[in-house]
Structure formats: C-alpha cells, structure tokens
Amino acid sequence: MSAHEPPDPSEPLAVAPGHDRVPDRVRDRVRVFAPATIANLGPGFDVLGVAVDGLGDVVAAERVDGPPGVELAGILGDGGRLPRDVEANTAAVAAASVARRLGLRARLHLEKGLPLCSGLGSSAASAVAGAAALAALAGVDLAAHRKVLLPDVLDGEAVASGARHADNAGPSLLGGVVLICGPHADPPELVELPVPTTLWLALGMPDLELPTREARAALPASIALSTAVTAWARLSGMVAAFYRDDLELLARCLVDEIVEPVRGRLIRGFDAVKAAAADAGALACSISGAGPTVFALADSEAAARAAGAAMVAAWLSEGVAARAHVGRPDLRGARLLE
Numbered sequence: 465m466s467a468h469e470p471p472d473p474s475e476p477l478a479v480a481p482g483h484d485r486v487p488d489r490v491r492d493r494v495r496v497f498a499p500a501t502i503a504n505l506g507p508g509f510d511v512l513g514v515a516v517d518g519l520g521d522v523v524a525a526e527r528v529d530g531p532p533g534v535e536l537a538g539i540l541g542d543g544g545r546l547p548r549d550v551e552a553n554t555a556a557v558a559a560a561s562v563a564r565r566l567g568l569r570a571r572l573h574l575e576k577g578l579p580l581c582s583g584l585g586s587s588a589a590s591a592v593a594g595a596a597a598l599a600a601l602a603g604v605d606l607a608a609h610r611k612v613l614l615p616d617v618l619d620g621e622a623v624a625s626g627a628r629h630a631d632n633a634g635p636s637l638l639g640g641v642v643l644i645c646g647p648h649a650d651p652p653e654l655v656e657l658p659v660p661t662t663l664w665l666a667l668g669m670p671d672l673e674l675p676t677r678e679a680r681a682a683l684p685a686s687i688a689l690s691t692a693v694t695a696w697a698r699l700s701g702m703v704a705a706f707y708r709d710d711l712e713l714l715a716r717c718l719v720d721e722i723v724e725p726v727r728g729r730l731i732r733g734f735d736a737v738k739a740a741a742a743d744a745g746a747l748a749c750s751i752s753g754a755g756p757t758v759f760a761l762a763d764s765e766a767a768a769r770a771a772g773a774a775m776v777a778a779w780l781s782e783g784v785a786a787r788a789h790v791g792r793p794d795l796r797g798a799r800l801l802e
C-alpha cells in the first residue's frame with residue numbers, strides 16, 4: 465500500500481476465526497461508552513466536531529450462538545421511542561455491520577444517556593457504542609483500531625439522519641476535536657486536531673426537539689461564492705487556532721453565516737439565548753449539530769457555568785424549560801467500561 469492510499473478498513477479487524485491475527489482479548493460480554501458531540505463547530509458544517517465530557521450512550525453486548533448479526537434485547541432511557549427493529553435501530557445497524565465483518569453474533573442492550581433529536585449526536589453515539597461493542601467482543605483493541613469502525617458507524621448514522629455525515633461519529637469514536645477530510649468520500653478521513661488546554665464547553669439544552677432530517681431539509685441547496693470564501697477563511701482560522709492553542713482566534717473565527725441563520729429560526733428563543741451567552745462572557749456561541757442544543761465556548765469552568773446558566777435563564781424567559789451541561793472536551797472517545 466502506498467502512503468497515499470487509504471487504509472484498508474477491514475485489515476485491523478481481521479480477528480475472526482480463520483484469520484491469522486491474534487485477538488487482543490476475546491470477550492463474552494462488554495459494555496462500551498461513546499460520548500456526546502458538538503458537530504458543525506461554527507463554519508465547520510458537516511466537517512468539524514468535538515466530543516463532550518460527561519454525556520453519552522452505552523451499549524452492552526454479549527456473544528450468543530447463531531449466524532453473524534445482532535439481536536436487540538432492550539433499550540433503556542428512550543421512553544420507548546426508538547425502533548426495536550434491528551434494521552431500523554442506529555446502534556443495531558452499526559453493530560450488525562461489524563458483526564458480519566467479524567463473523568460473530570451478539571445480543572445488545574442500548575442505554576440511552578442522550579436525549580433524542582437534541583443536537584448532541586445521539587444517533588452517532590449509539591452507533592459508535594454499538595460498533596465498538598462488537599469490535600471489543602472480538603478482541604479488537606479499541607484504543608488502537610477505532611478508526612476503522614467509521615464505515616460501520618456511518619451505516620448506523622444514515623439510518624437515523626438520512627446522511628452519512630461524520631462530524632458527530634468521528635469525535636464520538638476518537639474523542640477530542642476531529643476534522644472530517646473528504647466528507648463525501650467513503651469512508652471520510654478523520655483528522656484529529658489538538659485540543660486547547662483551557663477550552664471549556666457549555667451546552668444549553670432546551671426541552672425542544674429538532675430531528676436532524678428536518679433541520680437538513682431546511683438548508684439552502686447552494687450559496688454565493690463570496691459567502692463560501694468567508695466560511696473557508698474562518699474554518700481555516702479555527703484549524704490554525706486549535707494548533708496554536710489560541711482561544712481568541714478560535715472565537716473570532718467561530719462565526720457561521722450559512723447554517724446558523726436558517727436553523728436559528730427553527731429554535732424558539734435562539735437569538736435571546738445566544739445573546740445571553742455572550743453577555744455572560746462566552747467566547748463564542750452557535751447551534752450544536754442540527755440543534756436545538758446551543759453550545760458556548762469558554763476559557764474557564766466558571767465562565768462556562770455562567771454561560772450555561774445564562775442560556776437556561778434566557779430560554780425560561782421565553783417559556784421553554786432547559787438545562788445546562790458544562791464540561792471539557794472528552795479526549796477518550798469510545799471506550800470499554802470494565
């Protein structure tokens with residue numbers, strides 16, 4: 465393989481019976497956690513996301529006899545709303561894709577920690593946890609080989625959102641800040657960026673829902689070249705800021721004139737919430753993923769807490785119940801819970 469060829473996605477997973485790679489540690493049962501994510505960081509629509517500490521989904525998997533595939537034995541925390549059909553459930557579709565590649569069968573339990581249709585990468589976290597759980601059952605070392613699960617994860621993501629966008633899946637899988645290069649390639653390339661040392665994230669989570677499919681359908685089919693040029697400059701500035709550990713540059717560049725104005729209108733109280741975060745000292749603020757969650761960047765835990773509280777108060781004054789979550793970027797991504 466030349467240095468310019470993409471890696472063979474199946475190669476590090478060649479641990480099924482009959483393959484010559486010795487598994488790390490084959491397991492009978494596992495529980496795997498995958499974190500929430502903020503996608504579309506400012507001008508990075510579909511290409512830039514960050515994992516968030518302290519929120520996520522869990523998939524428990526156990527080996528069972530039978531043909532390669534998965535069974536979905538139960539889902540906790542979704543209020544009975546997610547599909548139980550293995551061909552329609554995001555976690556099960558991603559897990560089944562890995563199961564077929566590895567020649568094993570597993571029974572799954574999905575534990576939803578993330579609210580549905582909230583803009584926190586709920587479907588991606590379930591898909592990542594499902595795919596990673598199957599790989600971990602087969603003895604794949606997740607820390608070393610998670611990246612090759614991306615096509616399986618995107619199979620699951622597509623079932624929920626109708627698109628194979630990787631800006632939630634990438635950071636949920638790998639942790640940290642992830643840039644999606646070649647977003648329309650199959651699979652897209654994931655590039656991990658340095659995480660600023662003092663970056664804190666505040667999430668304002670209203671008691672509203674906005675399905676990703678609906679939020680994608682609202683987007684313009686084309687934009688003016690001058691608007692695109694401005695977005696390219698800002699996105700490049702953000703990448704430079706991550707490498708330079710420069711939160712001021714990051715904040716100046718985190719401005720989205722393409723997606724935020726359209727989707728902001730779909731989120732009750734958005735303008736007031738964004739203004740409240742800025743007044744409370746947030747460095748920058750925009751819509752998390754497809755919304756309705758709104759995120760703010762801050763340079764300390766205290767500033768992030770103030771921004772989170774201000775966003776919640778602004779929604780309450782608009783008659784919308786909301787809560788805040790404050791955390792650092794999650795640097796670990798999908799991982800086994802022992």
Ligand code: HSE
Pocket residue numbers: 503504509510511583584585629631632676679680752753754755
């Ligand atoms: N990039 C995706 C979108 C993220 O905005 O549609 C969805 O969470």
